[in-house]
Amino acid sequence: MIRDQLTEALAGALTAVGVEVDAGSIELERPARREHGDWSSNVAMANWKPAGRSNPRAFAGEITDHLNANLPAHVEAVEIAGPGFVNFRLFDTWLYDVLNDAVSTGEDTFGRHAFGSGTHINVEFVSANPNKPLHAGHARGAVYGDSVARLLKAVGYQVTTEFYLNDRGVQMSLFAESLAARKRGDDVPENGYHGEYLIDWAAEMPDDADPLEWGYARALQSHKETLARVSVHHDVWFSERSLVADGQVPNALAELQASGMVYEADGATWLKTTEAGDDKDRVLIKADGDYTYLTPDIAYHRDKFSRADRLINVWGADHHGYIRRMKAAMAFLGNDPDALEVIVTQLVSLERDGVEVQMSGRLGDMVSLDEVIDEVGPDAARYTFLTQSMDTKQKVNLSALATKSMENPVHYVQYATARIDSLAKNAAAAGHARGPLAAAELATLTTERELEVLRVLSTFSDIVAIAARERAPHKITTWLRELAAAFHGFYADCYVVGDGVSPELTQARLWLIEAARIGLTSGLTLVGVSAPQEM
């Protein structure tokens, strides 16, 4: 809104001084420092050379002169600053528009976009083997994938979330043998599954049940229940067995063969992934006749491409070596390898009271995701895993997270939503029910505390767009913290109802906190965290 107006004004000014600049290349940003105005542009610095000017400040001067002679709406003044920035200083009225916009669009649509419309993205994440409970290491990818899906929907994409079930092969057989052994009270096979959960599952299993089928169903149930606790839901649970049963693997193999990238050597069938930058060629069919893991997975990705325009895979850092060969296979099948986006999440380490705990040990000494949720609660778990970029390895201190303090970042934000609800209730109880927005005198909102809340709200729309484009939900949690900080500051200094607060100011502030509530709720929804009304 205001951004478009200012961009237009800049484009007009450039034309007026006889310079051709592509309007799409005009940058506007929010300066870090207040004295640099409300909005700022670097057009003069970026274009003084091609425009044939002697220096950036001189060019900026021409632009500001024109703008000051033709002030856009809400603009108080346009100034040259620093090396040649064009700074816009606005009247507070532009922030009242932000409030109006937040309230009129509401929490479900505030900050949303439509630029993804017409494109179908498939997001596959977690995809843990259906033979043991999810462990803490799955948590980051789970809440990340789910939040990325929420973000993509928020900017207009059609999104399918998917969980790939590796439900056939040696691992499943070993799992069934281990479960059966536990049922009989025997030792589990050497290379089988030794986790304690199998003792519990064996106890649950009816005597006449088939260990493979029963165990598979039990594991699936476990995955779904655990994920539901942190509000993670998948639209499609895709079975590798169904892929094989449908003959999709031979179909994919035939297509690969047609591409000329398949050959036989040493009794095995190979794919020439080195043709697409891989270190070495990869085996598709082993000498013993079985497929490698790769082969059905290629068929799976081929299937996904038949159902969506773009694919996003969320993989742990330990799988990054797998990216090249999958992209190579997709390219051989005629798909655009860039339409397969593999996002690698760096690993998480957990500690309790300063002592690192293992969470993916082979012998069953892992921390399950359920344990983490029991310990810190679903909201703290979700929020915390989303406070950092997926590119950095994360240290999570479970004991700190379980506390009600600033070391638990979700509380700071939720405390704001709880306070807002409390304020509204108290105001109503004191006879100050909120009237219509149109009747509120927003111009009574003049303190820095009040305006700062609106300034933070004004950035949300851009933040959502960036977070979605960069697949970066942590930008939402960072923003939420900023908004909560602005609100808590307002709360400390500005009473909604009280001595010396006029009825008009009370009304305006009731609408201000409503706008803040919409922002907080809207952002929390994007990261799948609740906005409690009391704490």
Next chain:
RNA sequence: GCCCACGUAGCUCAGUCGGAUAGAGCGGGGACCUCCUAAGUCCUAGGCCGUCGGUUCGAUUCCGGCCGUGGGCACCA
């Protein structure tokens, strides 16, 4: 050795296509509840943005080298 990511305050991390005096929480020092939740607010100390070059009006940001950390280099899944 090769591939991927990372290196920002004592600790944990942000930093919007390169921008003007690099931010937050914890921890350290101090202040604030006879009106709406102190799970809060305010002040203060603390930085060679790993390092050396390059690109340019301008580099924490982009590129290359080096050092360091984590992960990966299967006819396992």
